[in-house]
Amino acid sequence: MDVTNQTKVTEFILLGFSSVLHLRVTLFVIFLTVYLLSLMGNTLIIFIVLMDITLQTPMYIFLGNLSFLEIWYTTATVPKLLATCLSQVVTISVSGCITQYYFFFSMGATECILLAVMAYDRYLAICSPLRYSLLMSLQLCLRLSAGSWIGGFIAPLLPTILIAHLNFCGPQKINHFFCDSDPIFKLSCSETFLVEALGYTCSSVVILSSFLLTMSSYGHIVVTIIRLSSREARKKTFSTCTSHLTVVSIYYGTIIFAYVRPPAKYNFTIGKVISVFYCVVTPLVNPLIYTLRNKNVKKALRKTLAQGAPGLILWLGISVPHSIKDVKVGDLVGAVK
Numbered sequence: 083m084d085v086t087n088q089t090k091v092t093e094f095i096l097l098g099f100s101s102v103l104h105l106r107v108t109l110f111v112i113f114l115t116v117y118l119l120s121l122m123g124n125t126l127i128i129f130i131v132l133m134d135i136t137l138q139t140p141m142y143i144f145l146g147n148l149s150f151l152e153i154w155y156t157t158a159t160v161p162k163l164l165a166t167c168l169s170q171v172v173t174i175s176v177s178g179c180i181t182q183y184y185f186f187f188s189m190g191a192t193e194c195i196l197l198a199v200m201a202y203d204r205y206l207a208i209c210s211p212l213r214y215s216l217l218m219s220l221q222l223c224l225r226l227s228a229g230s231w232i233g234g235f236i237a238p239l240l241p242t243i244l245i246a247h248l249n250f251c252g253p254q255k256i257n258h259f260f261c262d263s264d265p266i267f268k269l270s271c272s273e274t275f276l277v278e279a280l281g282y283t284c285s286s287v288v289i290l291s292s293f294l295l296t297m298s299s300y301g302h303i304v305v306t307i308i309r310l311s312s313r314e315a316r317k318k319t320f321s322t323c324t325s326h327l328t329v330v331s332i333y334y335g336t337i338i339f340a341y342v343r344p345p346a347k348y349n350f351t352i353g354k355v356i357s358v359f360y361c362v363v364t365p366l367v368n369p370l371i372y373t374l375r376n377k378n379v380k381k382a383l384r385k386t387l388a389q390g391a392p393g394l395i396l397w398l399g400i401s402v403p404h405s406i407k408d409v410k411v412g413d414l415v416g417a418v419k
Contacts, residue, residue: 129386195230
């Protein structure tokens, strides 16, 4: 495309969802609430895993990595989403847009790989329980965690470099709340076939390969569970991986719909709605599911809160008896006075 008579764009305008003020305010309150709950929930999981030595096992180390990832994954897009709800014009520089693109897809790829690793961990724990501690050592766990991050950040590197060399000189409005791939390509006045094909191939390979590996692990898990003689044993064993499977289903269901498709077939309105699920909802669902359905995490949470209560009281300058159970309202009031 000829760019000689066109002005080069240095920043984009994010359109967000709606131009209706009261609807934007409502969306702002909803998204802000979900975002804050997501940050608090995932931070709490990381804190519990670090503080409780009984949770410092491969399963919970992977969970801690996932929670840490979710914090940054949602932070890469939600602040701009909130800004579009409060302001009619929200701009982002071209370099900032490409940076957001890279980190969003890097962390998305990392999550795909990490979910596959977590499924493999559950496969070893359920299908080879006697050899689990030998097969999934702490050293291997740390290597798999590091490999997930490294692989995730390498995957979108080449497409990002190619996007950085594109020229943008058309309309500067991005019909989205963050710098997703298709809206960026629509604004380029350069030839984008190569970078679109490469980006589509990279995303499809990462998503589908990790999805197939995850489903393969769960397929073996289901076969193993069916072979258990006791109905109670089957129920108990399956309950240990339902949380992970729920997160996997929500996450893969939305990103496969969004990114595993021909680049030309893209509906911007549907794309924005689908993006809310994997950008905003999933990072909140993750801590909720893992804490509400996991007995070990709930036990560790109660233990951490119980141990933290005396420290909080001491921090407030209140004298604490030897046994926290012996504290009475009158004692606390007198101590404060």
